[in-house]
Amino acid sequence: MSIFDVEIGGLRDGSADLPRYRGTAVLIVNVASKCGLTPQYAGLERLQERYAERGFTVLGVPCNQFLGQEPGTPDEIAEFCSATYGVTFPLTEKVEVNGENRHPLYDRLVDAPDAEGHTGDIRWNFEKFLIGPDGAVAARFAPQVEPESAEVIAAIEKSLPA
Known part of the structure; x- marks a missing residue:
């Protein structure tokens, strides 16, 4: 079973519809609006613009687990991302990425190692898969x-x- 089989809600309503991304490359990023790394939204949007036509998307996953840095409502998060960084890539519902309430999407992701060999819990906002x-x-x-x-x-x- 791939990540495309996981159910996750969209930011404002309905499903984020992960199955529609089957056959594409997806950069999943836990995002937050009030973090020192929040300016990464600009680079994520440029990646979206650069590679979308070649079978790629960024998927932002809002999370409020790190010092409460994503406190907004779905509408507030969407408005911030659009108005401040011109974000056009999809955003999911706000979820937990660590702990006993970790979303099933992150259950599938956290065992993958990064370049330094880190596996397990998400360390901070803007960890990318x-x-x-x-x-x-x-x-x-x-x-x-x-x-x-x-x-x-x-x-x-x-x-x-290909």
């Missing part, structure tokens, strides 16, 4: 790794559908 077209984790990146860094770009280009 690149999912290949087959639904498997292709790469994991620490929160401080910029979305447009050489290692993220190389991993995306390698994971794009």
Whole structure:
């Protein structure tokens, strides 16, 4: 079973419809609006613009588990992302990424290691998981790794559908 089989709600209503991303590369990022790393939204949006036509999307997953840095309602989160960073990529409902209430999506992600070998709990906002077209984790990146860094770009280009 791939991540594309997990059910997760959309930010404002309904489902985020993960099955529609089957066959594409997806960068899943737990996001927050009041974090020192929040400016990464700009780089994430540029990735969306650069690679969307080649079978790629960013998927933002709001989370309020790290010092309450995503306190907003769905409408407030969506408005902030759109107005401040011009975000066009999809956002899911706000979820927990760690602990006993961890969303099933993150249950599927956290065992993947990053470049330093870290597995397990999400360390902070803006931890990134690149999912290949087959639904498997292709790469994991620490929160401080910029979305447009050489290692993220190389991993995306390698994971794009043929």
